[in-house]
Amino acid sequence: MTTVESSATTGTRRGPLTALLGGSRSRRIVWLLIGVFVLISAVRVISGEQELTSSQTFSAALLLAVPIALAALGGLFSERAGVVNIGLEGMMILGTWGAGWAGYQWGWGGAVLGGVAFGLAGGLLHAIATVTFGVDHVVSGVAINILAAGIVRFLSELFFIDNPAGGGAAQSPRLSSRPPEFSLPVLSSGPDLLGKIEAQHWFLISDLAGLLRGLTSGVGVLTVVAVLMIPGAYLLLWRTAFGLRLRSCGENPAAADSLGVPVYRMKYVAVLISGALAGLGGVFLVFVANIYREGQTGGRGFIGLAALIFGNWRPGGLAAGAGLFGYADGLQLRSRTAVVALLLLVAVLLAALAVHQGMKRRFLQAAIAAVFGAGALVGFIVIDELPPGIVFFTPHLTTLLVLSLASQRLRPPKADGLVYRRGEN
Amino acid sequence: MSVVRRIGLALLAPALAITVALVISAIVIALIGENPLDAFRVMTDLGDTPAQQVQSIVVILNRFVPLFLAGLAVSVAFRMGLFNIGVEGQYRLATILAAAVGAAVVLPGPLHLLLIVVVAVAVGALWAGIVGVLKVTRGVSEVISSIMLNFVALGLASYLLTGPLRGSEEGASVVTTTPIAESGWFPDLNGLLTGLGLAEPRSDLYGFLVVALIVGVLVAVLIKRTRFGFDLRATGMSPSAATASGVDARSMVVKTMLLSGAIAGLVGLPDLLGDTHQFGTEFTAGLGFLGIAVSLLGRNSPLGIAFAALLFAFLDRAALPLQFADIPSSVVTIIQGTIVLAVVIANEIARRLALRSAERAGASAATPPPLSGAGGDTPPDDGPGGGDQDRTGQPGQPQGAQA
Numbered sequence: 125m126t127t128v129e130s131s132a133t134t135g136t137r138r139g140p141l142t143a144l145l146g147g148s149r150s151r152r153i154v155w156l157l158i159g160v161f162v163l164i165s166a167v168r169v170i171s172g173e174q175e176l177t178s179s180q181t182f183s184a185a186l187l188l189a190v191p192i193a194l195a196a197l198g199g200l201f202s203e204r205a206g207v208v209n210i211g212l213e214g215m216m217i218l219g220t221w222g223a224g225w226a227g228y229q230w231g232w233g234g235a236v237l238g239g240v241a242f243g244l245a246g247g248l249l250h251a252i253a254t255v256t257f258g259v260d261h262v263v264s265g266v267a268i269n270i271l272a273a274g275i276v277r278f279l280s281e282l283f284f285i286d287n288p289a290g291g292g293a294a295q296s297p298r299l300s301s302r303p304p305e306f307s308l309p310v311l312s313s314g315p316d317l318l319g320k321i322e323a324q325h326w327f328l329i330s331d332l333a334g335l336l337r338g339l340t341s342g343v344g345v346l347t348v349v350a351v352l353m354i355p356g357a358y359l360l361l362w363r364t365a366f367g368l369r370l371r372s373c374g375e376n377p378a379a380a381d382s383l384g385v386p387v388y389r390m391k392y393v394a395v396l397i398s399g400a401l402a403g404l405g406g407v408f409l410v411f412v413a414n415i416y417r418e419g420q421t422g423g424r425g426f427i428g429l430a431a432l433i434f435g436n437w438r439p440g441g442l443a444a445g446a447g448l449f450g451y452a453d454g455l456q457l458r459s460r461t462a463v464v465a466l467l468l469l470v471a472v473l474l475a476a477l478a479v480h481q482g483m484k485r486r487f488l489q490a491a492i493a494a495v496f497g498a499g500a501l502v503g504f505i506v507i508d509e510l511p512p513g514i515v516f517f518t519p520h521l522t523t524l525l526v527l528s529l530a531s532q533r534l535r536p537p538k539a540d541g542l543v544y545r546r547g548e549n
Numbered sequence: 550m551s552v553v554r555r556i557g558l559a560l561l562a563p564a565l566a567i568t569v570a571l572v573i574s575a576i577v578i579a580l581i582g583e584n585p586l587d588a589f590r591v592m593t594d595l596g597d598t599p600a601q602q603v604q605s606i607v608v609i610l611n612r613f614v615p616l617f618l619a620g621l622a623v624s625v626a627f628r629m630g631l632f633n634i635g636v637e638g639q640y641r642l643a644t645i646l647a648a649a650v651g652a653a654v655v656l657p658g659p660l661h662l663l664l665i666v667v668v669a670v671a672v673g674a675l676w677a678g679i680v681g682v683l684k685v686t687r688g689v690s691e692v693i694s695s696i697m698l699n700f701v702a703l704g705l706a707s708y709l710l711t712g713p714l715r716g717s718e719e720g721a722s723v724v725t726t727t728p729i730a731e732s733g734w735f736p737d738l739n740g741l742l743t744g745l746g747l748a749e750p751r752s753d754l755y756g757f758l759v760v761a762l763i764v765g766v767l768v769a770v771l772i773k774r775t776r777f778g779f780d781l782r783a784t785g786m787s788p789s790a791a792t793a794s795g796v797d798a799r800s801m802v803v804k805t806m807l808l809s810g811a812i813a814g815l816v817g818l819p820d821l822l823g824d825t826h827q828f829g830t831e832f833t834a835g836l837g838f839l840g841i842a843v844s845l846l847g848r849n850s851p852l853g854i855a856f857a858a859l860l861f862a863f864l865d866r867a868a869l870p871l872q873f874a875d876i877p878s879s880v881v882t883i884i885q886g887t888i889v890l891a892v893v894i895a896n897e898i899a900r901r902l903a904l905r906s907a908e909r910a911g912a913s914a915a916t917p918p919p920l921s922g923a924g925g926d927t928p929p930d931d932g933p934g935g936g937d938q939d940r941t942g943q944p945g946q947p948q949g950a951q952a
Contacts, residue, residue: 210692249890257894258901262632262692266841267890274882281877282581426696433693513708520700527694528687 157444163472165331171465171504177331179322181451181458182338187412188457189450190350191216191405195428196435196442197357198243198401203437204361205394206374207254208541210265213425214272215246215399219406221276224296224416228289231301236346236407243403244396246272251395255388258543277418296416303411304345350408353401358439370394374537377544387544402428423520430523436534448526449519456518461509463518470525471500477529554906562899563846566891567860573891574884583876591874592867600748605866607742607750612862614761614819615833619840620847620854621768622812626691627849628772629785629805635680635695636813637837638702643672644817645706645726648828649714651821652727661733666818673814674807676702681806685799691806699837716827725829735822755823764812769851781805813837842889848896861885 168176175181195212202209219239226238246268253264277293284291291297318340321333361367370390372380377387402425409420427449434448435441456463474497481490575585595605619636626633647669656664679698683689716727737753772778784791784801792798820833843861847853864885868878 253890253894257897259893259897263845263893264890266632266634267845267886267893270838270842271883271886271890274879274886278577278877278879278883281879423696423700426693430693430697433690511708511712513704513706513711516707517701517704520697520704524683524689524694524697524701527689527697528683534688 153440153444161331161335162328163469165328167465167469167472168331169327171468173459173462173465174325175455175459175462176465177334178458179319179334179337179341181454181462182335183342184338184454184457185447185451186339186343186347186454187408187450188453189446190347191408192424192428192431192449193354193443193446194350194405194408195402195425196431196446197353197439198398198405199429199432200357200361200437200439200442201370201394201401202247202250202398203432203540204371204374204537205391206377206537206539206542206544207250207391207395207398208261208265209250209395209398210262210426210429211246211250211268211272212265212398212402212428213421213423214265214269215243215250215402216406216409216421216425216428217269217272217276218242218246219403220410220416220420221279221296221406222403223407223410224299225279225283227299227410227416228291228297229300232299232303232346232411235299235410236404239403239407239410240400241403243399243401243406245399246403247396247399250399251392254543255391255395258545260543261541280418294418299410299414302414305342344411346408346411350404354439354443361439371537373544374539377539377542381546387546391544427519427523430527433534433536434523434527437536445526449523452519452522456515460512460515463510463515464504464507466518467500467504467507471497471504473497474500555903561902562895563892565898566888566895569891569895570884570888573887574880577883578876578880581877587874588871588876588880591870591876592864594870598748600750603742603748604750604752607752607754609859609862609866610758611752611755611819611823612865613858614755614758615816615836616839616843616858616861617761617765617855618812618816618819619836620843620858621765621851622809622816623840623844624847624849624851624854625768625772625781625812626805626809627785627844629781629801630788631684631802631805631809632692633677633680633695633806633809633813634692634841635677635698635702635837636809636816636840637835638695638699639673639676639810639813640816640837641706641832641834642676642702643669643814644821644832645709645714645828646672647814647818648726648729648821649709651729651733652716652827655730655732658732661730662735662822665729665733665822666815669814669818670811671814673816674811677806677810677813678803680810681803684806685802710828710830714828717829723829723831725827728827729821733822734826735818737823753823755819757819757823760815761819764815765851765855768812772851777804813840816840839885842885845889846892860888 164176168174195216198215199209199212219242222242223235223239227235230238249271250264250268253259253267254261280291280296281293284296285293287297289297318333318337322330322337324330361371369380369385370393372383372385373387373390373394380390381387405424405428406421409424410416413420428446431445431449432442434445435443452466455466474493478490478493478497481487481493571589575589578585578588595602619640622636622639623633647665650668651661651665654661654664676698677695680691680695683694684691710724710726714726715724717723717725735756738756738758739749739754742754743749770778772781780791780796780801783794784796784798788798791801816836817828817832821828825832839861843854843857846857846860847855864881868881871880872878
């Protein structure tokens with residue numbers, strides 16, 4: 125966290141930390157990630173919780189991060205074009221149902237198409253309401269979330285009850301085929317070198333092996349495609365004329381309009397892409413369980429939105445956010461005791477923050493950070509295992525903590541959330 | 550613009566929306582091979598005998614009370630351009646803690662009730678206060694933080710219920726807290742019904758109805774007739790103008806969230822004090838999200854919210870008869886969702902019509918149009934979000950998020 129804080133101030137002056145880590149922003153971020161990884165590794169050694177960096181945890185984290193990243197990517201397209209999309213959750217819900225319905229009939233390929241089509245329909249609804257009718261974006265999004273929950277229940281009652289293939293009012297029949305997977309030869313399958321290194325539990329080296337093995341063994345082909353979409357979105361939005369036009373609608377639609385950019389059409393396209401991506405996120409959730417279940421999204425559309433804000437409306441940032449939430453989610457699913465070890469991590473980070481704030485003579489903030497840090501440390505020492513109700517909200521609490529610690533210097537698209545009417549602005 | 554015309558415009562939007570929602574629902578029902586007219590008849594049929602009809606009305610009113618309170622809680626924040634999506638978590642956490650405190654003590658009647666209500670209000674306000682404090686100190690969007698706190702509150706409630714506050718036997722199918730002693734039960738209003746010469750219903754009419762109506766009047770007075778209410782509406786319409794006229798926007802955010810959360814704390818109490826007397830896994834869920842819909846439908850005015858809550862309660866009651874008639878009861882949810890979406894669209898159209906006629910009137914009087922739109926000039930009661938043009942989706946505008 126300290127590096128985040130210091131990077132925020134470098135606009136005017138360079139702190140000692142910045143000088144130490146080197147000038148450019150991307151290099152500082154790389155250093156930050158390495159630092160956090162070393163810290164997690166140290167926490168693993170101290171607490172003895174091997175699950176913290178096991179390849180299974182990272183594998184689960186990747187699996188859970190992808191839907192969040194796709195939802196966030198959907199939010200990126202929409203908000204870069206100036207349309208706030210709280211309806212991501214609803215579009216994701218529609219996507220899960222579409223995937224379940226198409227998947228049990230036509231396999232995984234059908235599931236992808238079905239989920240994307242249903243998400244697209246949700247996006248179309250949002251676009252009609254916000255762009256054509258100029259309804260407040262948040263209001264329309266909330267209405268879509270309510271509507272989506274009702275629609276999927278209704279459709280399930282219609283199609284899945286008394287279905288010979290199985291299913292019921294709250295779930296679909298099983299998917300008829302699974303998407304293809306692969307493992308890297310030699311390293312993660314066959315001789316499985318990484319697995320052997322991981323089993324040694326060496327400081328840092330085994331953790332790195334766990335990370336690499338988690339990311340390379342039993343990875344779905346579609347997961348790779350989804351991960352590649354993130355740099356793809358960057359190239360599309362920041363390196364093409366289409367992307368420039370789309371972003372101009374989110375920054376200054378009136379100016380864009382005066383230069384001949386079809387603002388309404390661009391917004392429509394952006395919100396439709398947004399819905400399709402959120403729907404695809406839902407498809408991945410269905411692939412994890414191999415079945416559609418009601419409530420499967422569990423607020424991941426909202427977490428995707430949080431990842432987008434955390435990532436400062438940039439593809440790289442949202443990927444980091446999604447990775448973080450995916451990791452917290454994967455860890456809480458793998459082991460309830462390992463979550464306790466996270467408290468030690470929180471304690472260390474807060475202690476660092478307290479020292480940092482103290483050096484800047486902000487004693488109130490330093491004291492608050494120190495008190496919470498001490499609380500986390502006590503929690504780590506006292507608690508053995510968290511009850512299920514508490515572990516369940518680890519990712520959500522992590523989201524909130526990270527947002528409140530690091531959401532200071534964010535720059536949303538300038539016209540984000542504003543209703544644009546041609547000729548009125 | 551004449552008064553008749555203005556009222557006509559105000560009623561146009563809801564009427565249009567409900568018509569559109571009914572047409573869409575009819576199409577949906579027809580698509581699944583049922584007769585829409587049959588379905589609507591089932592939904593509006595309150596019963597054959599007077600006793601059944603009174604019972605149906607009591608069920609509707611009992612559902613109305615929490616929906617009205619939830620709508621009020623959301624609308625107070627809405628008026629300031631704040632989106633309190635966290636009502637769901639606020640009322641669940643408030644209800645379980647109030648139930649636990651209420652079960653732990655035995656006091657003389659009114660005191661016992663008062664204690665339970667105070668605990669619920671305090672918990673709701675504190676939980677919502679976190680959202681306000683995070684927004685003004687750390688610039689975290691209230692939309693995101695209230696959603697995340699929903700999950701935390703639901704997790705906490707489930708932990709408390711299965712852990713320290715568990716009152717039911719191990720292995721019971723429904724986990725509940727210890728029941729509240731009878732001194733903490735809210736008196737019902739059945740006497741009122743029989744006094745009016747109506748049949749005695751099977752279930753009790755919640756006495757909390759009176760509390761809810763009083764809260765509704767209080768909120769109306771607070772928003773319309775007090776300095777605080779003026780500041781609140783002014784901040785909602787234009788944060789910069791309000792700040793310039795001396796309103797402390799930061800403390801207004803926290804105060805509004807506290808108020809919204811305090812009302813949200815009451816949402817679970819009608820069911821708790823009037824019916825179940827304990828919090829359990831089967832306790833009414835989803836009221837917070839319905840509250841958002843009710844608030845949008847009622848255009849953030851207490852009277853409008855009352856009508857909206859009544860409509861939703863009426864639709865909710867229809868779910869069971871629909872099931873008996875072999876029509877999927879989720880039709881009700883679809884109608885509700887469609888009404889909300891149709892209402893926000895219809896409101897926008899009505900606003901545009903009003904704007905145009907005002908402009909025409911202004912032009913004919915050879916004065917400049919009164920509203921020259923940056924899109925942010927929504928009249929207070931018009932836009933579903935109150936001053937929603939302030940980018941509610943984004944965190945911490947005043948605190949230099951643009952830096």
